Amino acid sequence: METMYMNNLQLWKEKYKRGKGVNLDKISTIESRYSINYPNAYKEFLAMAGIYCAAIPHGSHRFEYADENQLRAKELLNQYKLNHLIQKPFWVIATDSGAFWYFYLDDGDNPPVYRLDCEFYGDMDDIYTFGPVAESFQKWVEKAIDFYENDPENK
Numbered sequence: 001m002e003t004m005y006m007n008n009l010q011l012w013k014e015k016y017k018r019g020k021g022v023n024l025d026k027i028s029t030i031e032s033r034y035s036i037n038y039p040n041a042y043k044e045f046l047a048m049a050g051i052y053c054a055a056i057p058h059g060s061h062r063f064e065y066a067d068e069n070q071l072r073a074k075e076l077l078n079q080y081k082l083n084h085l086i087q088k089p090f091w092v093i094a095t096d097s098g099a100f101w102y103f104y105l106d107d108g109d110n111p112p113v114y115r116l117d118c119e120f121y122g123d124m125d126d127i128y129t130f131g132p133v134a135e136s137f138q139k140w141v142e143k144a145i146d147f148y149e150n151d152p153e154n155k
Contacts, residue, residue, distance in 0.1 A: 005041035005110055005138040006048050012055055012145045019049035022063045030066055036091065040109040041137040055148040056141070061094035061101075069093070073100045080118040085130060093137075103137060113140040 001024065003010055013019040027046050031037055038046070045053075050063035069092040076098060077083045086102075094101045098119025103111040113136070117129040134140035 001044060001047050003044060003048075005136075006044040006141065008142050008145055009045065009048055009053075009055075012148075013049065016054070018052070018054045020051040021048045022046045022050035026063070030063075034070075036089070036105055038091070039103065039105075039107070039111050039137060041111070042091075042093070042103070045137065045141060053144075055144045056094070065095075069095045069100065073102065076100065076116075076118040080121065082116070082118055082121060085116065085121075101133065101140075110136040110138050113137055 009019070024047060027038065027043060027050075046063055049055075052062060072095045073092040077086065080098075089105045090102045091105055092100050092102045093113070099115060099117035101113055101115050103113050105111075112132050113134040114131060115129075115133045121129045123129075134143060
């Protein structure tokens with residue numbers, strides 16, 4: 001697979017010798033199961049580091065949790081009665097307690113990433129609980145890499 005979006009991730013993997021990709025056939029299997037097409041940036045990420053990527057600190061982001069993450073997000077939306085907040089087809093890329101990170105499946109090859117913290121939505125300013133966290137999936141991964149590289153525990 002040609003790298004268009006995950007060049008920084010590739011460099012990070014080479015530098016830290018961390019990260020393991022998902023076989024393209026497994027990616028296709030999940031796409032078929034859900035009758036969707038992943039954005040190219042996300043496919044690149046999965047192929048490069050979808051099994052394991054230490055740079056991503058957000059909850060359950062690993063591909064092995066893909067099915068569970070979709071179910072967990074739907075459970076959270078139902079539990080907190082927030083289904084009205086997300087009206088388009090979306091894909092959950094990570095979950096953590098009462099929150100999840102996602103992108104819309106119709107937002108192009110490098111979609112923005114959003115977060116919804118169901119547990120605290122309505123209890124604090126929406127800017128902290130619901131909305132965009134990165135202008136693209138590529139930028140979301142790059143932010144995670146920057147965080148990883150600036151964390152003293154990773155030196």
